[in-house]
Amino acid sequence: MADTANLAPQEIQSRNFSLWLFASLLCAGFLLRLRLAWLTFLNPDEALHYFLSHQPSLKLAYKASLTTAHPPLMILFLHYWAYLGTSELWLRMPFVIAGTLFCWIMFLWIATVASKRAACFALALCSFLPSLISLSSEIRQYAFLLLFCACCLYFLERAFQQNSSKWMLLSALALYLALLTHYSALIFAVAVGVYALLRLREERPWPAISIFWIAGQLGAIALCVSLYESQISNLEHAGVPSEIASTWLRTSIFHRGEDHLVLFAWTRTLRLFRYFFSHGTIGFLGFLLFVFAISLLLFFPRPALCKRRYPLAALLTSAFLITFLAALAGVYPYGGTRHDILLAIFAILGIAIGFDQLNIRPAVLSCWLKPAIVAAALIICSFFQSPAGPYIRPRHQRRRLMHAATDLLNSLPADSAIFTDSQGSMVLNYYLCHETMRLPFAPGTNSLQVFRCGNHRLVAVDTLAGFDRNTFPDMLRRAWESVPAETTLHMFQS
Secondary structure, eight states: OOOHHHHHHHHHHHHHHHHHHHHHHHHHHHHHHHHHHBBBOOHHHHHHHHHHHHHSSSSHHHHHHHTSSHHHHHHHHHHHHHHOOOOOHHHHHHHHHHHHHHHHHHHHHHHHTTTTTHHHHHHHHHOHHHHHHHHTSSSSSSHHEEEEEEHHHHHHHHHHHHHHHHHHHHHHHHHHHHHHTTTTTHHHHHHHHHHHHHHHHHHHHHHHHHHHHHHHHHHHHHHHHHHHIIIIIIHHHTTHHHHTTTTTTTTGGGTTTSHHHHHHHHHHHHHHHHHHHHHHHHHHHHHHHHHHHHHHHSSSSGGGGSHHHHHHHHHHHHHHHHHHHHHTSSOOOOOOOOGGGGGGGHHHHHHHHHTTTOOOHHHHHHHHHHHHHHHHHHHHHHHHHBBBOOOSOOOGGGGHHHHHHHHHTSOOOTOEEEEEEEHHHHHHHHIIIGGGOOOOSSSSOOOEEEEEEEEEEEEEEEOOOOOOOTTTTHHHHHHHHHSSSSSSSSEEEO
């Protein structure tokens, strides 16, 4: 009795410490995202997303969203969110919050399917990986996508644990939101469908649970058919997927006759983990832990993982396999690109399980050594990023630099001509044109667009590749011909 009485305060103290630790990690992750959202100017994709949402009506915003390679949900959300403010930080705030909530939901889910220690490691990775911080500090679909997918997995687990049709319904709704946010959610839907089928087969829940799950899957299929008819088919007809695959995502698509299958699979997988961690060596170590976790689940099950070993192994591998097959078919990239950030959910789960199950003797040493290793790895990833990231280094992406550039352009005489590429025109639409914004909705035509931008004329080359040294002389000649009366042509590139 005395021992029990002595243990109770220790357990309370340990629980309070854990809560403070989790709250500190979340707050630190939130502040890092908030800082990046505050410091940097909008990149061309962010400016384009704002422009598409900045339409006179919801119907027009929806029509504008159909011209992009993404479902309409985020654009429709921005249409209303922008009524409350249009500063860079305000527009990015929902994505900062969504990225932080994703970290917490991942912790809750992994604590349920694996262990609390693995969940702690996962929370640290989700909060501090540079790739996740960057994407959840921008006006992009990925923060919402990750949050909805994590919610789908967590609600699904609660449905199985509690035999609850309510949680199964919430899981289906989260899946629908993910499908309406980004098309990589199709990969997630298939992977989580395989996982759910295995869980249903092993656990035999109440019939109502199976019925609600089947109904949810039928709803997801109907939603995918609707998206295909309203948007995907038109994009295919316009050749947008093939043009993207032949330009900046070319190295992440398998090209028969050029790429070797085994080499493609190996190098792109390593590039993917390197992208997650923003560091080659630590990304490779993360990949080894991921493989170690799969081998444990399949061949050397530990007591804590026995119950869900085969469903978890299928969940970890199926998403990567589906994305890889999509790259072989030429319909979706597989490699070190943000378009595959969805796979971070499964990579983090595998790495957390593998690191948690890694034996370090003695056990007392493991209690502090493992957190120290995770902290050291994340510090290295943050301060010694390799590859370095975007072409413009972070210190050159400060808002004040963009504001100084637009102030300079505003100081030019009225009706001055500004020559820019497609991405530069997107940025100028937000920072210079304001209510006179205009962009063509058919990228890649190499046409020249001349339109008003505030008090100036914008001469924009509509090309996905931007300025190229081989074609630039011809572009410049055509720009001069479009404004023959001008004696000076000012150039802007972002």
